[in-house]
Amino acid sequence: MTIEKKFSVCGMCSVRCPIQVDVQDGDIKFIQGNPHSPLKGALCARGAAGPGLIKDPDRIRTPLIRQGERGQGKWRESSWEEALDYVADKLKTVIKDYGSRSVLWSDRGGPFRDLHQAFMRGLGSPNYCNHDATCARNVHHAALSLFGFGRKGVLYDLKNAKHVVLQTRNIFEAINVKEVNDLLDAMGNGCRLTVIDVRSTVSAAKADRFLLIKPGTDYAFNLAVIHELIDKKLYDQDYVKKWFKDFQSLENFVRDYTPEWAQGKTGISAQEIRSFAAELAAARPSVIWHPGWMNARYTDSFYVSRTIYIINSLLGAIGAKGGLPFMAKPGDCGRKGLKALANKFPKPDEKRADGAGWKHKHIDSGPGLLHLAFKAIETEDPYPVKAYIAYRHDPLMAFPDPEAQKKMLEKLDLMVSVTFSWSATAWHSDVVLPLSPYLERESVIATKNGLKPHFFIRQRAIEPRHENRSDWEILCGLARRLGLEAMAFDSIEDIWKFQLQDTGVSIEDFETTGLVPLTDKPVYLDQDKFQFKTESGKIEILAPKWENSGIPSLKPYQDKPSPGPGLFRITFGRCGVHTQGHTINNPILFEQMPENVLWINTDKAAEMDIAQGDMVRVSVNGYYSGQLKARVTELIHPEAVFMVHGFGSQVPAETRAFKKGVADFRLMKGGMEIWDQAGGGVALQEHFVKVEKV
Amino acid sequence: MSKYRIKLDRDRCIVCHSCEVLCKVKNETPAGISLNQIIAEPQVSEEGYPRLKIKYQPCLHCKKPECVPACPTGALYIREPDGLVLVNEDLCDGCMECHDACPWNVPRFNEHTGKMMKCDFCVDRIDSGLEPACVTACTTHALDFVLAKKKSAAKKAA
Structure with missing residues (x-):
């Protein structure tokens, strides 16, 4: 049989690169960057490893409903009908008892979030959150405070x-x-x-x-x-x-x-x-x-x-x-943008549970701050939050101190994880709704703003092998059960047609390359005609919103404490072959890097008689400790140790990654309480750890 | 020497290991073995700057490959006219003589088939007018599939 080329969008990290997938007899033969895109065929190791998700025996193959205690790992397999009924009924009860605002959502943002926001607006809850308090929130607010637009106002x-x-x-x-x-x-x-x-x-x-x-x-x-x-x-x-x-x-x-x-x-x-x-x-x-x-x-x-x-x-x-340069959007190309699904519903006028926009007036109320929403679950202040849906998001690994988080989540009546792979959060949930891996699902049409704005589309490269469903199938299925007829779509084509109705673009226009460009030439917006979105139209060194919240725009520098003897500041980051924790268990990427190592400065290592490759124990106040190999190098500051983030899985269903390496996020005890008050981000590197030779 | 070569642009390579993963997926190489390798050794320059010494190790498809005469069953052979060094699986009994004879141990034993596997520059792709998987989708276009002293037609057209 001939090889069919399918254009789609990668889902191995949050960049969402355009891809081309070679499919033969329903099997993926090769995957590369979309040759018609600026990638010219290029794809990183994680994107190349996407097919590893398909035949992975660790895949979640059917909806699961918790049987034992949260996190105990006792599950009952269920049909989609039963699982969606179960979630919808629980949501109805929570909404009846505590109001729509008692439902919390979190995801990892990105170009497909319109569907999620529509669902939350449909419910009438203001508590849509994303992961960004562990990511770019400080950057976003820094841009807002100067320019009046967020970090995506420029490219x-x-x-x-x-x-x-x-x-x-x-x-x-x-x-x-x-x-x-x-x-x-x-x-x-x-x-x-x-x-x-x-x-x-x-x-x-x-x-x-x-x-x-x-x-x-x-x-x-x-x-x-x-x-x-x-x-x-x-x-x-x-x-x-x-x-x-x-x-x-x-x-x-x-x-x-x-x-x-x-x-x-x-x-x-x-x-x-x-x-x-x-x-x-x-x-x-x-x-x-x-x-x-x-x-x-x-x-x-x-x-x-x-x-x-x-x-x-x-x-x-x-x-x-x-x-x-200023970010160009479809309007800057003389074109109309996609019609937003979220605009089918009015914006809820309720205050956010995390305080964004009212208690914390300088914090963008768009996606809020998830660590403060978790705090609200625990304290029921300003009001009870009783249901939580984590969509393709693993806060128990992404945010610090999972034990503290689990305590905060105790008051939930319903915790749902929509996920294509196991995660700490899915393992701790009441219901697991297994999303199709990205190669088996389609998504809503998305816009890429930039010098050359374009629309792009994710189509399924192959059919789902198991009882997995696309995001729209899951959310529209819930919407129907909850009486949200305006988003109870029967097919993805109906959603795409709705989105495209004002754009002059048809679904067929995506067929040849998976992309629809909105301009031939790069769009550099004229500096002279530009207005910053601040009150003065200028770059404001003194930011009124921050000053009014009692937060200085220009903060005098303050020294941070230095680590005491035998202690180090824990630092963490990325490597080319993994996207945080969610790829560690991917069979191909696990083989590339099955566990992390501890970078430690040569002189410090010598003081402790630690040689290259020695096992060391990293710990924090008897709270958590883990062992890993030392990578001794002169190219790290003596006050810091470093490890790649996301290792040390505690989920037995992740058969490869389970207990491999050390979990940086568990070394950050009390980390949910330590955050940047001006920008909203959690402060993950304000923690010291003890290092000992084993 | 085969008429083809894979050239690495060390300035562009970021050692992301995409080449290894692309190879693994395309050739369905089992866990535990790899047909190619990207190797980076951290160094410090004279000025005190960190640097990486990078080497790409696919099969070199040597002009006089040590693996071919070492093979007792005649499974290893040089394809004419392009000089690719290939394994005829029908003849291979997985004795690993080729692996031992190769200075870089390029041929690998596939436990699932009981036969040797080696980098064949993705010969099926070449025969369809394409380039090897590692070259096609290298993250940074650091790999180039070249004919002796001139770029392949495909690269020129791109």
């Missing part, structure tokens, strides 16, 4: 950049295939790369300049760069005159934050800071100092991202080609 024009700075973005290991290629193309054309990190990543090994920084002092470093840019008048004075509000406040604020001062804090020499700042200025405005993708690390991470945006602004890079 990274890596291909045309002349100097790229990565401070909290490990671009060559937390891989977005297009970004990686764009940056490598730019570097081939002479773009400089500076990496600031507590350890040497692959990104650092590719950099022209690597600055090994003392953990937790990034804000000090950035303040000194601002000082230098202003003091030496290296900034773009025309741009600042035109676009800055309160520049004088910034100038006064950084006056004492000299490179010499920062040297004492960060360990990076004043001379290095000066030459770096001068080099940035020489490349302006085609500079991208990446504000961070995942930046939920410290209690001042908001200020790290905020100072990065300020530096980009001082260099005239916001809105510039080769810098951070």
Whole structure:
């Protein structure tokens, strides 16, 4: 039989790269990036390993209803009819007793969330959350506080950049295939790369300049760069005159934050800071100092991202080609966007349980903050939250301190996990609704904004092998049972037609490439005609929303405690072959990297007689300890130890990953209470661990 | 030497191991063995900067391959005219002589079939006018499938 080419969208991480899948007799023969997209066929290791999900014996093959205690692992297999009836009936009871607002949802955001938001609006609950408090919330709020729009109001024009700075973005290991290629193309054309990190990543090994920084002092470093840019008048004075509000406040604020001062804090020499700042200025405005993708690390991470945006602004890079141009949307191409499913229902006017938008006025009420929503479950303040649906999200691994979280979740009457693979959260749920793996499901049509906005579509490459269903089948099935007729669609085609009705695009237009471009040429929005979304229309150094909440826009630098003897600051991150915890059990990726190791500084290791490859025990106050191999290297700061995130599964159903490696998130005791009050992100690197040779 | 070669652009390679996974999926290589390898050794430059010494190890398809004469059953052979070094599974008895003879131990024993497997540059793809899996979808386009001294027609067209 001939090989059929199916265009779809990867689901192995949150980037959602366009893919082409070769299918023969219902079997996947090969998978690659969509050759008609900017990827030109490229796909990362995780995307390439997607077929590993299909024949995995650990797959969840049918809906499951809990029999024993939560987390005990006693399940009863059920039909879809029974499982959906069960969930709908429980939701009805909870809503009757406690109101619509008592239902909480969390997902991992992304381009398909419209369907989820429609479901929550249909229910009448304001408590739609995403994962972002463990990811980019600080970045998003930093952008909001300066520009009036969030982090997605600008994009990274890596291909045309002349100097790229990565401070909290490990671009060559937390891989977005297009970004990686764009940056490598730019570097081939002479773009400089500076990496600031507590350890040497692959990104650092590719950099022209690597600055090994003392953990937790990034804000000090950035303040000194601002000082230098202003003091030496290296900034773009025309741009600042035109676009800055309160520049004088910034100038006064950084006056004492000299490179010499920062040297004492960060360990990076004043001379290095000066030459770096001068080099940035020489490349302006085609500079991208990446504000961070995942930046939920410290209690001042908001200020790290905020100072990065300020530096980009001082260099005239916001809105510039080769810098951070304004994000173009379908409307900027003279086209209509997709019709939103969520707009079928009114926006609930109820206050959010997590306090976003009212108790915490500066926090974006769109996706809120899940750690505070969990807190509300526990305290029933401001009101009881009794049902929780985790969609393709594993907070018990992504947020810190799962034992504390389980306590918070105790008051739930219903906990549902919609998931294509086992996870700590699914294992702890009352009902598991097994989503089809992405290669077996279709999704709502999505928009990619950027220099070349386009619509893209996920179609099933192959049919589901087991009792798995697509997201729309599950949510529309629940909607029907709950009387939400407006979203009780019978087919995905009906949903697609609804979304496309104003766009002039038909479903057939996706057939040849899986993509529908909305422009031929890149759209660079004119800086002169642009208005920032702040009250003044300018970049506001003093942010009224934050100031009114008693949070300073320009916060004086505060030292963090140093680890005591035998203790280290726990740091964590990514590698090229895994996406957090949810790929560890993938048969192909597990083989690539079955467990994590502990990076530890050579001198510190020598003091403790730890040699390369020795087993070490990492622990926190007798609360949790785990053993793993030491990777002894001079290329990590002596105060830090590092491990790749997401290992140490406690789920027996993950037969390969179970108990492999050490769980960084379990080393963060009390971590649900430690968060950046200005940006909303949890502060995952504000924890110390003990390391001993075994 | 075969008329083909896979060239690695070390400046573009980010050691993401996509080449290994692409190979594994396309060739249905069982767990525990890999037909290709990307190897990176961390180093520190004279200026104190971290660097990676990177090497890609598919089969080299040598002009005078040690594996071919080592094979007692005649299963290993050089295909003409393109010089690819291939395994005839019908003749292979899985004795591993080829594995031992190869300086890089490229041929691997497949426990499921009891036969040897080796990197064949995805000969079925080549015969359909395509490039090897690892080259086609390399994350950063760091791998190039080249004819001796000139780029393949497919690459030129791209």
